[in-house]
Every structure is written in structure tokens, then in C-alpha cells.
Amino acid sequence: MKNSKSSSSKLNGKVILLLAAAFCVAAAVLNICLGASGMSLPKLWEALISGPGTSAASRILWYVRLPRTVATLLSGAALAVSGAVIQKVLSNQLASPHIIGVNSGAGLAVAVCTAAGLYSAWTIAGFAFAGALGATFLVVAIGKRIGASRTTVVLSGVAVNACLSAITEGISTMVPDAALANADFRVGGFSSVNQSRLLPSAILIIAAIIIICTLSNDLEVLSLGDDTAQSLGLKVTRTRNFVLTLAALLAGTSVMIAGVLGFVGLIVPHIARRMIGNSSGYMLPFCALLGAGFVAVCDLAARMLFSPYELPTGILLSAIGGPFFVWLLLKRKEKRTA
């Protein structure tokens, strides 16, 4: 079966994966070099090897640009993979952590956390994960209860999203200190990346992505439908709950780093599917790399477009994501009527 066509498609997958990695590195380097204070490549190299604190350039690199870039990469990879997993599990390409309320669940939990005066990185990570997890399983449970057509699940997610966002706004209105502390969370952006949160986030995100990538076969079998999946020997409920938990962990951790960033989990899996195919074994790692590079580029654009003013990245993503979502709906209509 390892015929020429199959191995050439594998080669294509590897080539595309390498290209995505190159895109990711280029986006990261640009994000580090460009800004109010420009940094040439030799200067960047010098600042990198000299370590933090010896010159203005190295301080900018180590305390501002590098943490910010790492945050964009981690957050982008996490949201893209989370979106790809949620779309597979719900068999709906319109689903994403933002649209079905997973991000809002994490956002609400962070609002509760800050309102209670809890600011430790691990506590916020725990709350964000719990919020994302709660929202995910709430949407799945509602979908199951009302008969779960593929559209119904997304609609129930939209309703959950609206409710959770409303509660978050309510908390922010009633607890002004919390509102101040989580203002960045609600819009989503990287202007005030908390360095202490990067290490726990990196550990959680990288571990979750590696585990999910090893389960890409299980995810595909799951997307064939419950009866088929079970008849192929998959423990359907256990697998679904496990991968959704990992997807929620990724979305929640991303919220902890950058707040509620919309549409990454919708846009990136779509682009990835078009480039590499839905059933490729490379789909999930490709999504991770593409998502990381995509958010790094968006963050760069948000900083540079209206310089010296900086746009929160979440606003830019919503501006791109809204029309993209409408385009997707139109495409689905075309497909139905074709």
C-alpha cells in the first residue's frame, strides 16, 4: 500500500510541515525585530547571546519582545489545535473554541479568579482550564440532550457563549478591581504578557499538543460517527471526553496568556485543511505551526498598522474572523446547492 502516490502525499505533508515551521520562525523573528524600536538581525543575535540586561537592545529583547512573541506562538498553536479537535469531535467545521463558548468559559473563570483576588499563575491556569472544560462539556451535554444535529451543537454553543460573556461583564461591572485586572483578558491581546505565566503555559500547551497528535487516528475514527467508531474498537465516550478535555486545556491556557482571542480556532484549521487535506496525519502538527505563525503575524500587524497606537490583537482577529465566518457560511450554502 505504500505506493508511489501515497508516499508522494506523505512527502508533500512533510514538505508542507517544514514550510509551516519556516513560516512560524519567520513570523517570530519579524515580531521580535519590528516595533517602535527596530532591531536588525545582527543586533538580535548579539542581544540573544549576550543574555538579558546588558544593553537596551537586550533588555527589549529579553523582557518585552521575546516573552510577547513566545506568548503569541503558544497561544496561536493552542487555539488552532483546540479548534481542529473540537471541529473533529463535533463533526462541524463551524465550531471553534471561541464560537461555542470555550474561551468565554475560561474568560469567566479568570474574571471570578481575579474578582476573588487570586493572581497566582497556576491558580489562574487552573481556573481558566476549569472554565473552558465546564463550557465544553456544557455544550456537549446540551447538544446530546436536544438531539445534537451538527448545527444544533454549534447553536447551543453560541447560546452558552452569550450567557458566559454576559456573566463576565456582570462581574466586571460589579467588581471594578477585577474589571481592571482582567480588561486585557476580555479583549484579548499580548500588550501585557505576564512572564510568570509563560512557563506553566508552555508546559501545558506543548504536552497537550503532543498527546493530541498521537491520537489523530482516534480523532478521525471518532469523526466517522459513534456506531462506526465503537464497532472499530474505540471507546467512544472515554476518547471523546479525553480529547475534549485536552482541547479545553489548550483553550483555557491560551486565555490565561492572552485573554479571549477569537476565530484562531476557526480560521487556522480551515486553511490547514485546504492545504494539507482533512485526513492527513500531519493535520494537527501543521495546525499548531500555522496557528503559532498566524497569531504572531496578527500581533505584529496589530502593533504596526496604526503605529504609534497599538491595536489589541483580539480586535484585529475579530475583524478578520467575522467576515471569514460569513464566507464559510456562504461556501457551505454553495456546496449544498451545487
Place this chain on the structure above:
Amino acid sequence: MITISGLNAGYGGSEILTDVHAEFPTGKISVIIGPNGCGKSTTIRSILRLVPEAKGEISLDGVSLDTLTQKELARKIAYLPQSRQVGDIEVQRMVMHGRFPYLGYPRKYRKEDYEKVAQALEWMELTDLAHRNMQNLSGGQRQKVYLALALAQDTEVILMDEPTTYLDIRNQLELLERAKRLAESGKTIIMILHDFEETLHYADHVVLMSGGKVMTSGTAEEVLRSPKMTEAFQVTPRFYRAEDGLHCYIVP
């Protein structure tokens, strides 16, 4: 041989099957017939443990299926459901999933897995379509892919829930001919059919169900000529013998 004894099953508290007893012989085509809603699909789904509220004993060659893990069960029995969502997936990739019950962790395919998939695609004459997307295939081609998936699963038993539904007559006959060849190769085929003529022609063994119970079983001619047929369907099949054998028809 698959033996079902004392099977009671249903959904959401309402019982569909009541004390079902049936036997499906090895290396033969067994056909379950019966009116809509009589529990044919529930019987097949119960064999695969897809009905949570099923109680009773189901065994394969004397071994209770309850003693098998989900993966062990999938290595013994393959299933073609009545309908399923058509995934955005290539034919070859779809058939590769037939090897899922044999994969360890991490999910790495072995040489043997690729060989089994190649054989299944070749046997179903799908090699040319291997890189086509399932969504771009006709109903007949998709059904062939699902059968190739079941073949790649390399099981002793294949369950088919109304496999000829949605197929034109040529594709129906092609699928039934393949099922016949599979039975001749030693596999046990259990399928649900609605067409009496097809049942008469292809079934080695027939189980008639009605109201969640087995009414009678035996050879196709025995069952179709049984008075229980009229009781179950409210119609009486008629027969005529031609040069190529016995035929069955219904007069409305």
C-alpha cells in the same frame, strides 16, 4: 456460529426486543427479515454492544461476547450501519481505519496493515479510487468502500444493516454477489434485507422477526412459505418455479 439467547433490549426504558433466541451459522449468509420497527437493527446492534440496555447472552463459537474487550470484539465482528455521515476523507484513509482494532499506542501501522488494506481495496475494485474523497463518490461506490473497510478489519463475522438501501438494482446485486463470495470464503454474514426475492436467492438461513420477537427461522423457502410471513407482514408471498429456480413475488 453466533448464538443469541434470551436477549431483551431497548432504548430509553422502552423494550424493543423480548426474549430473542436465534442462531447464525458460520460461513453462511443469514438474513433477518421483518416489518419496520420489529427490532432487526436492534438485534444486530446488540451483538456489537451498541445498545446500552441489552440483556441476554450472545456468543461466538461458544465464547460469550461479554468477555471480550471492545478491540477484541472489533477483531471478530465488523459492521456496516444502515446510514452514516459521509466524512471528508480519502477512500484509502477510510479503509485504513479498518485496521484500527489492531493498532497499539502510538498508532503506528505495520506492514501487515498496509497489505490487508491493499487486498481489501483490490478485492472491492477500489484501487483506482483510493485517493478520491468519499464525498465525491456515488452511493454505490461509498457502499463498496464501507465493505472494503469491513474487509480490512479482517473479522470472522460481518453484520450488514440494510446494505442495499439507497442502491440501484445493479449495485444491489453486485453487493449481494460479493457477500455471497465472502460467505463462500468462510466468513459469517448477517444482513437485514427487505426484498423477498433477494432473500430467497442469496440467503442460506433466514430469521423472521415481528414485534420484537423471532417468529421462525430456517431456510429461505421454509421461512418465506411459512404462515408466520402473513402474520408478520400482512401480505402473502407467492412463488413460481422457472428454469433458474424458485422465485418469489408479492401481489398488492
